[in-house]
Amino acid sequence: MKVSVKVPxxxxxxxxxxxxxxxxxxxYNLITIEETxxxxxxxxxxxxxxTDDDDEFAIEHIPKDENNIIYKAVEMLYNSxxxxxxxxxxxxxxxxxxxxxxxxxxxxxxxxxxxANELLGRPADEAALLSIATEVEGxxxxxxxxxxxGLVLTSQEEDGSIVYRKLAWPEEWHLTVCVxxxxxxxxxxxxxxxxxxxxxxxxxxxxxxxxxxxALHSKDAELMKLALxxxxxxxxxxxxxxxxxxxxxxxxxxxxVIGCVLSGAGPSILIISQKNNLDKIKSIVSETxxxxxxxxxxxxxxxxxxxxxxxxxxx
Ligand code: HSE
Numbered sequence: 001m002k003v004s005v006k007v008p009x010x011x012x013x014x015x016x017x018x019x020x021x022x023x024x025x026x027x028y029n030l031i032t033i034e035e036t037x038x039x040x041x042x043x044x045x046x047x048x049x050x051t052d053d054d055d056e057f058a059i060e061h062i063p064k065d066e067n068n069i070i071y072k073a074v075e076m077l078y079n080s081x082x083x084x085x086x087x088x089x090x091x092x093x094x095x096x097x098x099x100x101x102x103x104x105x106x107x108x109x110x111x112x113x114x115x116a117n118e119l120l121g122r123p124a125d126e127a128a129l130l131s132i133a134t135e136v137e138g139x140x141x142x143x144x145x146x147x148x149x150g151l152v153l154t155s156q157e158e159d160g161s162i163v164y165r166k167l168a169w170p171e172e173w174h175l176t177v178c179v180x181x182x183x184x185x186x187x188x189x190x191x192x193x194x195x196x197x198x199x200x201x202x203x204x205x206x207x208x209x210x211x212x213x214x215a216l217h218s219k220d221a222e223l224m225k226l227a228l229x230x231x232x233x234x235x236x237x238x239x240x241x242x243x244x245x246x247x248x249x250x251x252x253x254x255x256x257v258i259g260c261v262l263s264g265a266g267p268s269i270l271i272i273s274q275k276n277n278l279d280k281i282k283s284i285v286s287e288t289x290x291x292x293x294x295x296x297x298x299x300x301x302x303x304x305x306x307x308x309x310x311x312x313x314x315x
Contacts, residue, residue: 001034001035001119001313001314002032002033002034002035002312002313002314003032003033003034003114003115003116003118003119003310003312003313003314004030004031004032004115004310004311004312004313005030005031005032005110005111005114005115005118005308005309005310005311006028006029006030006111006308006309006311007028007029007030007031007107007108007110007111007114007146007307007308008024008025008026008027008028008103008107008145008146008149008304008306008307008308009024009025009026009027009028009029009096009102009103009104009107009146010022010023010024010025010102010103010106010107010141010142010145010146010264011023011025011101011102011103011175011177011263011264011268011270012101012103012139012141012142012263012264012265013141013230013233013261013262013263013264014212014227014228014261014270015208015227015228015229015230015234015259015261015262016205016208016209016211016212016227016228016229016230016232017141017153017209017212018205018230018232018233019139019140019141020141020153020154020155020209021141021151021152021153021154021167021209021212022103022140022141022142022144022145022151022152022154023145023150023151023152023169023175023303024145024146024149024150024303024304024305024306024307025102025175025177025301025303025304026301026302026304027095027096027102027301028095028096028107029092029093029094029095029096029104029107029108029111030092030093030095030111030311031070031090031091031092031093031107031108031111031112031114031115032090032091032093032115033074033088033089033090033091033112033115033116033119034088034089034090034091035087035088035119036087036088036089037087038087042086042087043065043066043071043085043086043087043088043090044064044088044089044090045064045065045068045070045071045090045092046064046089046090046091046092047059047062047064047092047094048091048092048093048094049094049098050093050094050095051094051095051096051097058098058099058183059094059098062098069105069108069109069136069137070090070092070108070109070111070112071085071090071112072136073109073112073113073116073132073133073136074088074090074112074113074116076132076135076136077113077116077117077120077123077124077129077132078116078120080123080124080128080132081120081123083120085116088116090112092108092111097179097268097297098183099183099184099185099186100179100180100183100184100263100267100268101184101186101189101262101263101264101265101266101267101268102177102179102263102264102268103142103145103146103264105137105142105186106133106137106142106143106146107146107308109133109136109137109143110129110133110143110146110147110308111308113129113132113133114129114147114308114310115310117129118310118313126147126148127161127162129147130143130144130147130162130164131160131161131162133146133147134156134160134162135160139156140154140155140156140162140164141154141264142264144162144164145307146307146308147307147308148164148166148307149304149305149306149307150166150167150169150303150304150305150307151166151167151168151169151216151303152164152165152166152167153165153166153167153213167213167216168216169216169303170216170219171302172219172274172275173219173221173224173258173272173273173274174271174272174273174274174278174300175270175271175272175300175301175302175303176270176271176272176273176278176281176282176298176299176300176301177263177268177269177270177298177299177300177301178247178268178269178270178271178282178285178286178289178296178297178298179268179296179297179298180241180243180267180268180269180289180294180295180296181294181295181296181297182242182267182294183267184240184241184265184266184267186264186265188240189237189240189265189266190265192236192237192239192240193232193233193236193237194236197231197232201231201232202232204229204231205230205231205232208226208227208228208229208230209227211223211224211226211227212224212227212228215227221258221274224258224259224272225258225259227259228258228259228260228261228272229259230261233262234261234262237262237265237266240266240267241262241266241267241269242292242294243288243289243291243292243294244262244266244267244269246288246291247260247269247284247285247288247289248260250284250288251271251281251284251285254277254280254281254284255277256273256274256275256276256277256281257271257272257273257281258272258273258274259271259272260272269285271285278300282298285298286298
């Protein structure tokens, strides 16, 4: 049997909502898992990049054996029903840039889990898939929108269960994703975060996540400008993202810009804006990054309301 799953990219955090808010974007990875007939062939993992820029280097450094996150996710699913995976061929066609803060790893985990669940006759329900995916990824804000689509408020509870609610994104607010030509691994981007933060910074973010929900609800761009500010993660990560601070400063007073935040753990930047000065915004970002000898791919997207989809299931 062979199953193919299409999984969207995601952008997480939205500034203040660190490890909480995530949104699916219309860029996709295609993950296929095939049960091979020859016993003893073990697990084969192939990754092919279909991005415009060159992901070859990143792909070379991704483990193609049992240490790959897709294998870990699939193994946890099999183990949850008392089985072990074997004789599986896993193909990943990657259009989501790797190590750029766009949920590439979450999409692979989700694709592997959904495909394996289908192969096994769907033993896991959505709640079980969300828990396994979050355990492998470490936080729920990428995996949940990759599974359910849209903009999502997510939480991993102390018992490991996942609570989520979908939120509506105002159609008139544009989402522009700026991807630089350098990579930043999530574990490095998390390693610079402090274990403890000042209470005043925690309460700063608490207020802003509350504002985020109300700003969405009332489509209040002025409130959203405040809501996107963050003191929990971006200040520590700025040093890992050359050009970020300048881009934020240069966009601060630009007409129609609502906010500029790191996409996930970075290094990509997400710009939220209204109306039609997208070309100006894009040239400010690319010119600022040019000063750092950084090339960029900048595109404006709509929210992908659909989560991961099973495309083929061939017996
Ligand atoms: N919320 C996570 C982080 C997303 O910012 O580290 C990682 O993609």
